[in-house]
Amino acid sequence: GQNIDQPTEMTATEGAIVQINCTYQTSGFNGLFWYQQHAGEAPTFLSYNVLDGLEEKGRFSSFLSRSKGYSYLLLKELQMKDSASYLCAPTSGGFKTIFGAGTRLFVKA
Amino acid sequence: DTGVSQDPRHKITKRGQNVTFRCDPISEHNRLYWYRQTLGQGPEFLTYFQNEAQLEKSRLLSDRFSAERPKGSFSTLEIQRTEQGDSAMYLCASSLTGEGYTFGSGTRLTVV
Numbered sequence: 001g002q003n004i005d006q007p008t009e010m011t012a013t014e015g016a017i018v019q020i021n022c023t024y025q026t027s028g029f030n031g032l033f034w035y036q037q038h039a040g041e042a043p044t045f046l047s048y049n050v051l052d053g054l055e056e057k058g059r060f061s062s063f064l065s066r067s068k069g070y071s072y073l074l075l076k077e078l079q080m081k082d083s084a085s086y087l088c089a090p091t092s093g094g095f096k097t098i099f100g101a102g103t104r105l106f107v108k109a
Numbered sequence: 110d111t112g113v114s115q116d117p118r119h120k121i122t123k124r125g126q127n128v129t130f131r132c133d134p135i136s137e138h139n140r141l142y143w144y145r146q147t148l149g150q151g152p153e154f155l156t157y158f159q160n161e162a163q164l165e166k167s168r169l170l171s172d173r174f175s176a177e178r179p180k181g182s183f184s185t186l187e188i189q190r191t192e193q194g195d196s197a198m199y200l201c202a203s204s205l206t207g208e209g210y211t212f213g214s215g216t217r218l219t220v221v
Contacts, residue, residue: 004151033209042200043152045209087151095140095207096165099151 002026004100006088011106012078020073020103022088033089033097034062034073043087043099046073075105083107113213115201121219122191129187130216134203141184142210143176144200152200158184159206191220 003025012018024032031050035043049055049064049071061074073086085102092098114133122128134141139160144152155174156166160181173191178184188195198217202210 030207035210042212042214043210045211048209089151095204096154096157097142097210098154099144101149101151 002090002092002098004088004090004098006086006100006103008101009104009106011108012075014078014080014107014109016078017074017076018078018105020075020086020088020105022071022073022100024069024071024088024090024100026069026090026092026098028093029066030091030093030095032062032064032071033087033091034060034071035087035089035099037085037087037102039084046086078107080107080109113201113203113211115199115213115216117216118214119217119219121221124193124220125190127187127189128191128218129185130199130201130218132184132186132201132203132213134183134201135211136182138203138205138211139181140204140206141178142202142204143184143186144202146198146200146215147196155186155199188218191218193220196220 006022034046037043047062054063059076064071087102088100089097116131142157143155146152156176158178173189176186198215200215202212204210
């Protein structure tokens with residue numbers, strides 16, 4: 001079966017750093033995606049981790065621990081436009097992706 | 110290439126009617142996926158294709174739902190005898206195998 005757990009909401013201040021955690025249980029695990037979704041829009045791809053460790057891409061970094069079934073998305077130098085939902089999405093056999101309910105991030109001035 | 114296109118953007122239908130949605134993926138992408146999303150939830154997997162072959166269909170889907178990708182290019186999703194519970198955003202995405210998805214803007218279905 002599939003189970004994905006991430007916080008429902010988080011609030012952070014502009015310019016700060018925020019870490020969004022995700023734990024998952026997925027059979028036939030291949031890798032894990034993070035997507036960003038602004039209200040009323042489609043999700044957009046942020047990152048994909050296959051191996052353990054940290055992948056950095058500009059202000060966004062993503063970490064994966066396969067043995068612990070754990071990932072996090074790290075957002076640095078937060079901007080108001082980063083207010084969105086962040087979806088943790090592990091992939092299983094056949095690269096079918098299952099999405100969590102998402103974490104709604106509110107960035108305040 | 111202009112990305113993934115979905116048509117229509119919005120659809121309002123009466124309960125019991127049939128509806129069909131279309132998705133045009135990025136041309137070089139071999140994978141095509143359909144998801145459904147309701148407010149406050151993440152996208153829920155419906156089905157996916159590799160080229161023209163439908164590889165998996167969610168057990169959550171009733172027989173009222175059917176999807177096709179006849180020539181391995183565009184895809185259609187049909188819902189027969191719509192119910193109010195079918196009201197949602199229907200998202201199509203495409204990808205190359207093992208890579209991130211590109212989503213379309215979605216079709217918002219309202220069943221009244």
